[in-house]
């Protein structure tokens with residue numbers, strides 16, 4: 420792989436008067452034991468926009484994404500330093516109730532991972548654990564989230580069938596419905612369509628574009644066309660460094676950093 424200078428970076432300055440920032444990181448570093456996986460990542464995520472994280476395999480996209488709602492806490496060797504600012508609160512600080520925080524910053528994983536329960540119970544599981552018992556409210560939540568995830572029409576007569584009987588694409592949309600049941604501000608998605616066929620992929624993409632009305636979305640994707648189709652902003656990762664952050668249009672038409680140009684034009688990665 421070609422060497423690139425890490426001094427050569429470009430970050431689109433977001434004017435806080437024009438852009439409401441839903442989440443940001445300041446000098447975020449991630450280590451797995453002695454492996455330094457993310458270097459000084461400072462990014463801002465605008466509210467009600469989709470930001471794509473792109474870069475070659477091993478560049479640190481998933482590590483960075485997982486840090487945003489402290490999923491790396493579950494990895495014994497992982498250490499995360501720096502700030503993750505959410506509503507004036509550093510959620511990477513001590514004393515943060517991660518269970519509570521993840522109600523605001525939800526996550527959808529690469530492989531659809533519905534619980535081995537009914538469609539209805541998948542969505543109501545977390546809200547019930549948080550104390551919601553009112554059947555009418557739970558019914559409304561199931562309908563709302565399945566509609567938002569574009570699954571309602573297909574499953575409304577079978578809400579008590581097993582989620583595992585759904586197709587892969589439907590299962591992933593159920594996982595999105597489950598993630599938005601708690602009405603998070605921010606939705607993190609780690610390659611949510613990589614295990615899906617092209618038709619299911621395009622339905623998931625359409626779902627995400629509609630969800631942008633109500634949620635701030637940060638998505639890791641290997642698929643350049645997908646990043647270009649659905650995202651407003653793109654951050655390019657290379658060997659643990661964020662080398663460029665800009666509007667998706669700029670990244671794909673006139674990147675400012677050579678490594679970005681090489682990656683999006685398919686010269687490496």
Ligand SMILES: Nc1ncnc2c1ncn2[C@@H]1O[C@H](COP(=O)(O)OP(=O)(O)OP(=O)(O)O)[C@@H](O)[C@H]1O
Pocket residue numbers: 451454456474475476477478479480481482483494496641
């Ligand atoms: N659970 C883990 N334990 C130890 N090291 C890890 C772990 N997860 C990732 N790493 C290391 O961190 C670095 C970044 O990996 P990461 O998976 O974040 O990259 P990525 O860009 O998301 O890659 P991919 O596109 O292949 O998913 C790599 O060196 C990887 O080996």
